[in-house]
Amino acid sequence: GAVVSQHPSRVICKSGTSVKIECRSLDFQATTMFWYRQFPKQSLMLMATSNEGSKATYEQGVEKDKFLINHASLTLSTLTVTSAHPEDSSFYICSAKELLWETGNTIYFGEGSWLTVV
């Protein structure tokens, strides 16, 4: 089946630095990808919708200048956490829907990325 890959799976960065997380659809094209955040023992919360070739759509309360999203191609979306702080430490996971299918269950998730800001 279709695969979505995230990289890195784990990253530790210093407070004040920026970190980039990549989400790739490996064998299908995705015009839309989604970025979620999950705090320990909590549910996934949608942060933003990443649209290929246009600006991302952010959910209410998510700082677009802090969480920069770029969807430069049909197979790659990146999330950059800028000026990271310890409170940004979390599990970030992306999902993608295959371009050709308009219905059904073809929403695939990446493996997720654990971010720790020290």
Add this chain to the structure above:
Amino acid sequence: AQKITQTQPGMFVQEKEAVTLDCTYDTSDPSYGLFWYKQPSSGEMIFLIYQGSYDQQNATEGRYSLNFQKARKSANLVISASQLGDSAMYFCAMREGGGNKLTFGTGTQLKVEL
């Protein structure tokens, strides 16, 4: 109002027994899809089963079945013949209309015991 409600924060089941994880949803859109995902401690989200709002039959995938009761707006997951490897967090999620954004419930932590 919560769009997806999972009322069981934790569940225990004995190996080889069946277990039902509850999920209720709230939407006014006639077209929607319901998903169940399994999340082990490693964090990945593993797709288990999908039910479309217009599907006439309850979805089944191997040991997983979805008890879809549209009038009650419930979409409970049934896992038959539980295995130790089924121990994980389970999330119910909904997609509304033609969109692909998923709204997740708070999850149920399932532990399978010997």
